[in-house]
Amino acid sequence: MGxxxxxxxxxxxxxxxxxxxxYGLVSALxxxxxxxxxxxxxxxxxxxxxxxxxxxxxxxxxxxxxxCDVLFSTTMLPKIISRYWxxxxxxxxxxxxxxxxxxxxxxxxxxxxxxVMAIDRYAAICYPLQYHNIMTNRNILILILGCWILSLAGxxxxxxxxxxxxxxxxxxxxxxxxxxxxxxxLACTDRSLYSIPALIYALVLLMGSFxxxxxxxxxxxIAVMRISGSQGRxxxxxTCSPHLMIIALxxxxxxxxYLFGNIGVKFSTDLRILINVMSNLLPPMINPLIYCLRTExxxxxxxxxxxxxxxxxxxxxx
Numbered sequence: 001m002g003x004x005x006x007x008x009x010x011x012x013x014x015x016x017x018x019x020x021x022x023y024g025l026v027s028a029l030x031x032x033x034x035x036x037x038x039x040x041x042x043x044x045x046x047x048x049x050x051x052x053x054x055x056x057x058x059x060x061x062x063x064x065x066x067x068c069d070v071l072f073s074t075t076m077l078p079k080i081i082s083r084y085w086x087x088x089x090x091x092x093x094x095x096x097x098x099x100x101x102x103x104x105x106x107x108x109x110x111x112x113x114x115x116v117m118a119i120d121r122y123a124a125i126c127y128p129l130q131y132h133n134i135m136t137n138r139n140i141l142i143l144i145l146g147c148w149i150l151s152l153a154g155x156x157x158x159x160x161x162x163x164x165x166x167x168x169x170x171x172x173x174x175x176x177x178x179x180x181x182x183x184x185x186l187a188c189t190d191r192s193l194y195s196i197p198a199l200i201y202a203l204v205l206l207m208g209s210f211x212x213x214x215x216x217x218x219x220x221x222i223a224v225m226r227i228s229g230s231q232g233r234x235x236x237x238x239t240c241s242p243h244l245m246i247i248a249l250x251x252x253x254x255x256x257x258y259l260f261g262n263i264g265v266k267f268s269t270d271l272r273i274l275i276n277v278m279s280n281l282l283p284p285m286i287n288p289l290i291y292c293l294r295t296e297x298x299x300x301x302x303x304x305x306x307x308x309x310x311x312x313x314x315x316x317x318x
Contacts, residue, residue: 006168007167007168007169007186008093009091009096010093010096010172010186011090011091012079012083012173012175013083014080014084014089014273016269016270017268017269017270023085024084024085027084028085030077030080030084030281031081033077033281034073034074034078034081037069038073040287040288041066043288043292044066044288044291044292045063045066045067047301048062051301053301057120060140061116061117061140061143062117064113064147064148065114065117065287068106068110069110069284069287070284071106072102072106072280072284075099075177076103076176076281079099093167096173096178097162097178099178100155100159100162100177100179100183101159103177103178103179104155104158105151105155108151108154110250111151111205111209112146112150112209114209114243114246114247114251115208115209115212116143117243118212118243118247119143119216121216121240121243122216122217122220123135124239125223125224125239125240126220126223154204158180158201162187165184165187166188166189167187168188169188171186172186206251206255210251213251224236245290246283246290249279249282249286250283252279253275253276254279256275257275
């Protein structure tokens, strides 16, 4: 049959073991996750635009993380919400590969941005006197553009290799979105030629970014331990805590899936999909909360309107 594809569209199954009477609950939960993600990231974006004191290197990186999180959630969530809310899980053949590209591309950008944020914290703590010379506007722009441009090659390779495959039988994707492995499994051909490069790309992306983060924070830990006084150490560590929480949310579930999956540990399909989806959906929703609640500067900005009202009440009585 050559490379002829008879499949004209795909059907996203989501969680194969989910009973139909839970569809409404799951769709409502996913809808609220998406809504909160948009609202919380929108608040941070607005604060960044109107507050000049936030126009600093670390917040430029956070802003890119916010943009990635919103785009990632918008790429992934509407179709799976439609699947459970309206029983409409059909996605066009081309639309599936477009979604595949953006899901993997934005995931790569997020990994790179987290690595760059670790480099920023490394420069700020290990080289405080040279920090402003290192993190100039030009270098920040180069790092940000590098995150977006360098992340293009891998997803393009995955999609270009997967799109021409012959899809001539099943069209049901056992996942919540058009993930590369779930789609290419449906191809009527030997998948081993395509799974190995995809695995290598995933490991290089995940472990490459993670290695940069580990190196940065090992250096930070050594530098902090040289600070005399426990109060100074805790204050320095507190500047890194929001970033470390986000890293844990993003990397730990993915490392768990990749490492345990490749040493022969078997998961049920629903559990594997759930871990994958949670690792993709929780960080975009929780990241703004972490930065708003754990960053002293943003906390003060959020409290300012309420403090002004409290000050204004006795003045009006007088």
